[in-house]
Amino acid sequence: MDILSCAGSKFAELLGDATINQTRYLFCFNNIVKELENKETNLKEEKDGINERVEQERQIHRAIVIDKNVEKWLEDVEKEIADVRNLKAIVDEKKSCLNGWCPNWGSRYWLGRKASKKTSKLSDLLQDRSKFSTVARPKPLPSDKELPIPRHFMSFGTTKSACNQIIKALKGDNTKIMGLYGIGGVGKTTLANFVGNQLREENVFDEVGIATVSQDQNIINVQSELVKSLGWELTEKYEKDRARRLRMMFSESKSRKMLIILDDVWNELDLEKVGIPVGDSDNCCKILLTTRLQPVCDRMGCDTQIQLGVLRQYEGLDLLRKHAGIDVADTTLIDVSKRVADECKGLPLAIKAVGNALRGRTADEWNVALDKLQNARLHKIEGIDKDSQGVYGCLKFSYDYLNGEDSRSCFLLCSLFPEDYKIDLEDLLGYGVGLVWYQAESIEKARSLLRGTIKGLKDSSLLLDTDDDGFVKMHDVVRDVALWIGSVEKKFFTSKVGIGLAERAIEKGREQCRGISFVGNKKEELPNGLAFANLHILRLHNAVYDYKLEVPEHFFKEMPALKVVNIIRGVLSLKSLQILTNLQVLQLIRCEVSDASFLGKLKRLQILCLQRSAIEIPEESWDELSRLKLLHIDTSFISPITIKKFPQLEEFYGLIKNWAVEGMSSEESYARYAESDSQPDGSVVHLPKDFSFPKLQRYHIDKVDGNGFVIYRGTRWLCIENDHKATLVIFSALYPELENLYLNRVRGCHNIVPSIDGRGLNELTSLDVNYCEDLECIMDASKSPHGKSGNPVMLSRLARLYMSELQELKWIWKAPAQHVISLQSLTELSVSRCNNLTYIFTLSQARSLVQLKTLEVRECERLECIIKAKFDHNEGEISAVDGNTILELPLLRKLRFEDIPELMSFGSENYYSTWPALEELDLSSCPKLTVNSIELEANLQYLGEAQQTTDEADAS
Structure with a gap:
């Protein structure tokens, strides 16, 4: 109980x-x-x-x-x-x-x-x-471009000999780490890139990864470059975690043979810290490193070492003549060109720079140049060894021969960036605007002038291309020379040895100094202030990932002439900047910013970039920035009304607040208020019925911060999520020049063109459309303003089209029989989970696919064929073989069909296609797919070399 x-x-x-x-x-x-x-x-x-x-x-x-x-x-x-x-x-x-x-x-x-x-x-x-x-x-794929090498590189016996030795060693079993050493400017990087291309082409290695190590040896940067070159991705923040993850990636890829090129190594590099496996039993990768210093090869345990020497005299002369454009029949320059080549000491970097500078010059000018080069050799340069004196003199000569002060300023400014840094042309553009290099009435015109300057510097061999468009690099020897010139002329100074030492080092040139860049690879503190009365540009680059450099409140007090300020990973109050009344450009990247209300004090500001720098700016502060021409802010939402406060604004890159237009129906308004929860304050901006976004020259407008886009300057992007078609009218001024459009969960749209823009979106090159529940077709020519007559031009430049989860999509391109739609610019098409789609192209549309390289179709339940011919009976045949019509897709490299239960054929009726450039074929889970025997025979010669994955496809 x-x-x-x-x-x-x-x-x-x-x-x-x-x-x-x-x-x-x-x-x-x-x-x-x-x-x-x-x-x-x-x-x-x-x-x-x-x-x-x-x-x-x-x-x-x-x-x-x-x-x-x-x-x-x-x-x-x-x-x-x-x-x-x-x-x-x-x-x-x-x-x-x-x-x-x-x-x-x-x-x-x-x-x-x-x-x-x-x-x-x-x-x-x-x-x-x-x-x-x-x-x-998909992980970012490695660039299909070859590693960059200059023309004429392999025309010399000196480099051929070294190249053959390296290739032979790397093909053998006894070499795991190969060292290539030689003086700066001799061509080590170029040779390493050539070897990488050659061995990948010969299938000795499946993958070639490359990273530049540099003197500073920033492990995180090395890891980032390496994974990017291999098409991998690291999301880990800290060095040890990244190394662990990198080792796992190598382990997962151990069946693939890899060559890792480590360029510009100055000291022993701990491969374990980077995450590169060497010496284990699987031996999945080999290392090729380049260095100026032979002892580095010893310390790195290189199994084989090769020295790359300078060019022989006749080789150097041949290279000089090629870059100077000397006709072999021109006897007036035979003697002087030999003597000029001798002054370059067989260094390709020096020879190319001098040759480009003298291109098109007269014999008298060549003789003057020879005198200058000989005199340069006689001047001792402090801290520079005898072997390097020659290249310094040659590069200084090339600098002196640049056209215009703008080119020389741009060249010196590039030296303010860290060694082996990929320099963003948009950053240089900002500096050029702030320092008034160009008398241009708009940023776009300044951008065009900058491109001309950059081309001239590249043609002079003073700047290098990179694997990314919009970026350049400076050879480390060229950068050393630029820093030397900047210090001699007392214009620019770069320090990586600490703020205090830097301040003392430029004491003598304090009054003349126009630009300073402090690059910090260790945790340190800034002094309370620096006295540089005539300083125009200041860069504080904190390269320590887990540290924020604190900027004292009175740090800028004695730098009143500053026009450009760039701070990376700093902590500062905008109150400290209020005295900089001449400031034209402010770039704060990954900074912690306070006292945002003081932004309004910078009334002369033309360019404001707040990248990954969380800040909420009071509305009244925006009112004061009437001269603003470029605004980049990617961590705070800006009201569309605020954007219109800047009468001179030409470019905007950032996030905009949710909005509602007066007079919208309740259904149209619903999306606005439902979406408001995704934005920080949950608010909706109310716009007048006739509101129109200002016409901008360039922009990347993102309505919702959640689609994973990286915002880049210099583009024309529009990204819209969870919206209604009726509200998109506010962007009508942008549509004629829009280049990239991303739409996700946009309701009320039955087509993209002409529904969103009746003018055709003819500058659009990339279109992503996902989860648009009302969308029936992408382009509807039957509803164009042309009516039933004429031939409307729509999406004429579209190169990339990605569509997913469009359940009402019945056509991609819809047009009356008399209209011919040209898809001549289309290179990539991806269609997934569009379950009402029964075909992709009509025959006339398919005939225009001369640029198509990738075609991927997945999980489309009702799709029966790719090309449907029934609408084209009146157009005539292309060419016929035994009653079958042949369609060639000349550039198609990748063809992938997956999980399409009703797909029966590539082309309907008696049409079939050939793909002479095909490299990858993947057919899986397509049980009804029948490959026409003539089609199979026609493609057999191509398919034998293509990478194939086939499943449940029959030939008949």
Whole structure:
């Protein structure tokens, strides 16, 4: 009876203050447990579905990056399922009768309560699952371009000999680390790149990765360059975590042979710290390093070492004549060109610079140049060894021969960036505007002038191309010379040795100094101030990833002439900048910023870049910036009304607040208010009915910060999510020159053209459309302003089209029979999960696909064929063989069909296609697909060399 009393007492106690839910824990216990089990089952199914989709992406792209939200969701699901498993085990243990005859009511209550709360958590996770439009994306692929090498490189016996030795050693089993050494400017990087291209082309190595190490030896930068070159991706923040992840990537790719080029190594590099496996039994990768210093090869344990010497006399003369454009029949320059070549000491870098500077010059000018080069050799340069004196003199000569002060200023300014740094031309543009290099009435015209300056510097061999458009690099020897020239002329100074030492080093040139760049690779503190009365440009580049450089409040007090300020990873108050009344350009990158209200004091500001620098700027501060021409702000939302406050604004890159237009219907307004939760303050900006976004020359406008885009300057991007077509009218001024358009969950759109813009979006090159529930076609020529007559021009420059989850899409391109739609610019087309689509192209459209390189179609349930011919009977045949019409897609390299249950053929009726450039063919889960025997025979010669994955496809 004691047990009964105890149980009854506990039961009464619980009932005494129980809510309905608490009572339910007792009397509906079995139902609660059953509900939990059901939710668990549903969640497991969803988890399996997500994992299956991830695996599908992995099979398609081999290398993928799982969306961070999906990754976290999967982790949370695993944790919750494990908790449920433990809870069920306790339930099974406790739900037996106490002493075999009575339930334990206390345990029943607490377990019921716990199970109910856990069910709620599982429900939340199930709800979160519905938000995932994509689960993974392909990892960035390595550039299909070859590693850059200059023309004429292999025309010399000196380099051929070294090249053959390196290739032979790397093909052998005894060389794991190869060292290539030689003086600066002799061509080590070029030779290493050539070797990498050659060995990849010969299939000695499947992948070639490359990273520049430099004197500073920033491990994180080395890791970043390496993974990018290999098409991988690192999301880890810290060096050790990145190295661990990199080793895992190498381990996962151990079946592939890799060559890793480590360029410009100055000291021993700890490969373990980077994450490069060397010496293990699998030997999945080999190393080729370049260095100026032979002892570095010893310290790195190089199995083989090759010295790259200077060019022989006749080789140097030949290279000089090629770059100077000397006709072999021109006898007037024979003698002087030999003597000029001798002054270059066989160094390709010096020879090319001098040759380019003398291109088109007269014999008298050549003789003057020879005198200058000989005199330069006689002047001793402090801190420079005798072997390097010659190249310094040659490069200084090339600098002197540049056309215009703007070119010389730009050249010296490039030296303010760190060694081996990829210099963004948009940064140089900002400096040029701030320092008034160009008398240009707009930023766009200044950009054009800058491109001309950069081309001239590259033609002079003073700047180098990179693998990214819009960036340049400076050879480390050229940069050394630029720094020397800057210090001699007391114009520019760069320090990487600490602020205090730098200040003392430029004491003598304090009054003349116009530009300073401090590059910090260690944690240090800035002094309270620096006295440079005539300083125009200041760069504070803190390269320590986990450290913010604190800028004192009065730091700028004695630098009143500053026009350009660039700070990377700093902490500062904008109050400290208020005295800089001449400031034209302010760039704060990854900074912590306070006192934003003082921004309004910088009334002469033309360019403001706040990249990854969280800041909320009061509306009244914007009112003062009437001269602003370029605004880049990617961590705060700006009102469209604010954008119109800047009468001179030409370019805007950033996030805009959610808006509603007066007079919108309730359905149209719904998206605005539903979307407001995704923005920080949950607010919606109300715009007048006739509001129009200002006409900008360049822009990247992102309405929702969540689609993963990186915002770049110098582009024309528009990214819209969770919207209604009616509200997009505010961008009408931008549509004629729009280049990139991203639409996700935009309602009310039955077509893109002419619905969004009736003028045709003819500058558009890239279009992404996802989850637009009302979309029936991309381009509808039948609804164009031309009516039924004429031939409308629409999307004439479209090169890339990606479509996904468009359930109402019936056509991609729709037009009356008499209209011919040309797709001559299209290079990439990807279609996935568009379940009402029955074909992709008509025959006339397919005939214009002369540029198409990639065609991918996935999970389209009703798709029957790729090319449908029935609309083109009146157009005549292309060419016929035995009654079959042949269509050639001359540049198609990648063809992929996956999970298309109704796909029966590539072309309907008696049409078939050939793909002479095909490199990759993937046909999977297409059970009805029949390959025409003539089509198969026609492509057999190409398919033999293509990478093929076929499944369930028949030939007939």
